[in-house]
Amino acid sequence: MKDYIVLDLEWNQSAGGKDEAVEHLPFEIIEIGAVKLNEAMEEVGEFKRLIRPRIYPELHEKILEVTHMDEKTLIQEGRNFEEAVKDFLTWCGEEAVFCTWGSMDLTELQRNMAYYGILNPFPKPFLYYDVQKLYSLLYGDGKDRQSLDIAVLEQQVMEDRPFHRALDDAHYTGRILYKMDFMKVREYWSTDYYRLPENKDEEVYLVFPGYSKYISRPFETKQDAIGDKTVTDLICCKCNRMLRKKIRWFSVNQKFYTALGCCPEHGHVKGKIRMRRCDDGRVYVVKTMRLVGEEEIPEIYEKKEETRKKRVEKTRVRKINKKKGDSPLS
Numbered sequence: 001m002k003d004y005i006v007l008d009l010e011w012n013q014s015a016g017g018k019d020e021a022v023e024h025l026p027f028e029i030i031e032i033g034a035v036k037l038n039e040a041m042e043e044v045g046e047f048k049r050l051i052r053p054r055i056y057p058e059l060h061e062k063i064l065e066v067t068h069m070d071e072k073t074l075i076q077e078g079r080n081f082e083e084a085v086k087d088f089l090t091w092c093g094e095e096a097v098f099c100t101w102g103s104m105d106l107t108e109l110q111r112n113m114a115y116y117g118i119l120n121p122f123p124k125p126f127l128y129y130d131v132q133k134l135y136s137l138l139y140g141d142g143k144d145r146q147s148l149d150i151a152v153l154e155q156q157v158m159e160d161r162p163f164h165r166a167l168d169d170a171h172y173t174g175r176i177l178y179k180m181d182f183m184k185v186r187e188y189w190s191t192d193y194y195r196l197p198e199n200k201d202e203e204v205y206l207v208f209p210g211y212s213k214y215i216s217r218p219f220e221t222k223q224d225a226i227g228d229k230t231v232t233d234l235i236c237c238k239c240n241r242m243l244r245k246k247i248r249w250f251s252v253n254q255k256f257y258t259a260l261g262c263c264p265e266h267g268h269v270k271g272k273i274r275m276r277r278c279d280d281g282r283v284y285v286v287k288t289m290r291l292v293g294e295e296e297i298p299e300i301y302e303k304k305e306e307t308r309k310k311r312v313e314k315t316r317v318r319k320i321n322k323k324k325g326d327s328p329l330s
Contacts, residue, residue, distance in 0.1 A: 003044075004037040006131075006177065007106045008170040010067055015058040015290060022115075024279050028055040029081060029112045030074060031067075032088050033166025037099075041178040047091050048167045052078030055115075066164045082116050085109070090133045098128040101148050101173045103190060110194045120195065125204045125215065130190040131173050138186050148172055155179045191215060194278070196284050203230070211290035212237035218282035222254065222275055225283050234271045236263040237289045243269060247300060250307050253328065260292075260300050268292050 011027035014020045030053050036045035048284050052074055053059075059071050079087075100106060106128055111121055139154070140146065146154075149163050158174040161168045185210055197203045197217040204215040212235070219225040226232065226249070234243045243261030249271070252255045257273035270292045275283055292300075 001039055002095055002097050003093055003179070004039075004099055004129075005034055005092050006037060006099045006170045006174045007032075007034045007109075008101065008166045008173065009033070009108060009167045010063075010069070010164070012053055012056045012063050013060050013110060014056050015060050019089075022055055023285055025055060025111060025115050027108050027111075028053055029108065030063075030078070031140065031166040032070070032084055032094075033168070033170045034088065035167075035170045035174045037174055037177065040094075040176070043171070043174055043178075043183060045091075046167060046171070047088060049087065050074055050078040051081050053079075055307050068162075068164075080106075081112060082118060085113060085118060099131050099173065099177065100128065100320040101130075101132045101169065101176075102145075103133075103192075105157065107193045109196045110192070122192075122195075124197075124202065125206075126190040127194040128192060129188075131177055133190060134182070134185045134188060135176060135180065137188060139181055148176075150174055190214065192311055193286075194283075195276065200230070207237060210237070211288055214285070214287040214289075216285040216287075218278050218284045220282055222283050225275065225285050226257065226273075231285050231287065232259075232271065234259055234261040235289055236266055236269055237291065238259075238266040239263065241265070247304055249273065250304050252303065252307050252310070258300060258303065260297065266291060268297060269296070270296070283307055 009029050010031035011029045013027050030051050032047065032049045032051065034047040035043050038044050045230050050073070057071070059069065063069065080082065099108060106126065110122065115118060118272070124185045135151055136142050136145055148169060152172050152175070155176055157172065159177060161171070163169060163172070189206070191204065191206065191213070195213060199217055203217055206213045216225065216228070216231055219228065232249055234245055235241065236243055237322050241263055243263055245261050247260035249257045255275050259271040261269045263269055268291070270290050272288045272290070274286045276286060278284060
């Protein structure tokens with residue numbers, strides 16, 4: 001039987017701002033909270049540890065405001081992170097399926113583990129359930145993300161316990177999982193991006209109802225990434241057929257690229273490439289390929305035309321400025 005581990009973390013950050021932050025560790029975990037659910041999404045256990053801050057011993061004012069923690073309690077009752085995370089992983093067991101509200105907790109857990117030299121036990125790719133995303137798929141448009149407190153009110157699972165403490169938020173997230181029709185959305189896994197594919201053989205291709213996702217290895221530059229054939233291939237998310245592009249890849253802001261292809265069996269497929277930065281400054285790609293209806297196609301053509309006009313205008317301005325610079329009167 002699977003155990004679903006609903007995890008929530010509280011963390012601190014540099015009270016002196018980014019200039020005084022430790023490189024590659026912007027957030028130091030100060031509390032781990034989790035509940036264990038069985039396959040019926042019933043709560044069968046809980047875990048809580050306060051962690052003594054060592055990297056950022058002074059609590060940031062925003063953390064004090066939101067969590068109402070105090071430094072004295074953390075120092076007196078908190079454990080070392082190494083001890084706390086070891087206890088947590090043992091409590092989780094080997095068959096754990098992780099669930100979080102949002103996409104940051106598992107990344108920050110691994111980042112803190114790496115800082116302390118703790119062996120990362122999680123698989124690659126690391127799949128988990130983002131309950132916030134699942135909630136949007138069931139009760140929203142699948143894009144907008146609702147805050148936990150609003151979801152709790154909407155589902156009428158409010159209890160006499162606060163928000164913004166790790167165990168309490170984990171408990172509320174578990175209650176949302178119990179209330180929702182999980183079977184309708186259980187195929188919509190999320191992928192944690194902290195540990196990326198190290199080479200081409202490890203690159204990830206996942207298939208979901210209606211769309212697919214590709215996660216690349218890191219590239220030195222954006223140009224290297226967009227020049228890779230696997231990155232720019234457009235594939236049908238239903239039959240895995242290589243598609244001829246009706247609209248070639250274009251970008252408005254150099255972070256997102258869009259293309260359109262047509263599968264003779266399943267119809268139009270929209271490709272979207274998102275460029276993301278690794279901690280070491282390199283670039284990796286998350287590409288989604290999604291079936292789209294006829295009503296969405298004009299919007300893609302409009303965006304491409306908008307991009308073309310901006311490019312033409314940018315070229316025109318550059319030529320004017322160059323002429324001004326070449327003028328003997330300038």
